[in-house]
Amino acid sequence: MKTQKLKILFFGMTAEASGCRELQTDCLPTTGDLQKTLLEKFPLLKTQNFTLAVNEQVVNHGLHPLEAGDEIALLPPFSGG
Template sequence: MKTIKCTVKYYGIIRDILETDSDVAEFSAFIPTLNDIKLVLEKSAPEIKKVEYLFAVNQKIVSNLKLVLKHNDEIALLPAFSGG
């Protein structure tokens, strides 16, 4: 099976928790979904479970965690923004 690589970008408090702006996720044993990204992140940094955030895939907000990811997809984790 071909390796699927996706860029994962982090913003706001998620970037602070993970102490990085981005990562590259690689999957070769199975075809990944957005939920797989979520599970990997929550396992590596459980604090993320306390943060409300949205996913964007290729700059479009996505709510379907069963979305199948494709090679070179760009995923962004967007925490709730506040301000005034």
């Protein structure tokens, strides 16, 4: 049976701002809903620039649909070449 939760992974500055590296939360309809929930739960994330990846695929908008069992990563900007 597939989990009814989303797995959230925090990297770099997003981990520092949230105070955690991993979190499970109830499934939400879209990445926009998830981002709103995360910003409410972790206000310091509002000061961070990050990209969302769903199941290791970067998504470009807040309307990307989510399904139970998805893994979401909050990726900070990376420097270097």
